[in-house]
Amino acid sequence: MIHREGKVTLVGGAIILTILCVVSYIYLQPILFTLLLVGSIALFTFITQFFRSPNRQITSVNQDIILAPADGTIVHIDKVNEPEYFQDDRIQMSIFMSPTNVHLNRVPYTGVVTYYKYHAGKYLVAFHPKSSLLNERNSCVIKNDKTGQEVLFRQIAGAVARRIVFYLKLGQQVKQGEELGFIKFGSRMDLFLPLGCEILVEKGAKTKAGITPLVRLVADDSAGILS
Secondary structure, eight states: OOOOGHHHHHHHHHHHHHHHHHHHHSSOOHHHHHHHHHHHHHHHHHHHHHHHHOOOOOOOOTTEEEEEESSEEEEEEEEEETTTTTTTEEEEEEOOOOSOOOOOOESSSSSEEEEEEHHHHOOOOSSSSSSSHHBBBEEEEETTTOOOTTTEEEEEOOOOOOEEEOOOOTTTTEEESSSEEEETTOOEEEEEEEETTOOOOTTTTTEEEHHHHHHOOOOOOOOOOOO
């Protein structure tokens, strides 16, 4: 299944590649036409996989569990100072989205959107330590109705990803697993979590948006898994 974010790109790409192939068929030697045709098919297939949207059923909503908001690989888990919203120490967990991953992002946590801000910025490679603060990004905070705890997550553009799409609105009630946005051609997603959360994954683990449990929240934030 192809996500709606890719329809314009794919239609435009198909038209351009078709025109190139027709022109090459008329004016170029057969061997060159064949090479261009094979290359065009390969390129279109490669672009198509960026916009795939697998059907995932979220069977239950657990208000104590944070699910992965993105497909990818856990590249960072550490205690950091979060300066934008919390202005205190949090557990930062980062998911790197490679070009081969699904790029649709999903809501990690049921609750209300209490904060949103878009930041224009640079396009450093997504794994750069400063990309979370310097790159183009969307920051959003969701507050859980049951626990009252807040989680900040951040969509981050990278060297290739030059467009971040965000669907949620301030004050909106959201459910775990719903679509929250799309990062075209991959990049990175950061989460900033309470210090007392129980971490359920390790660095290097693979994640699936709306499926993989990342952490379990606990009532007492002073427990501190990392110190």
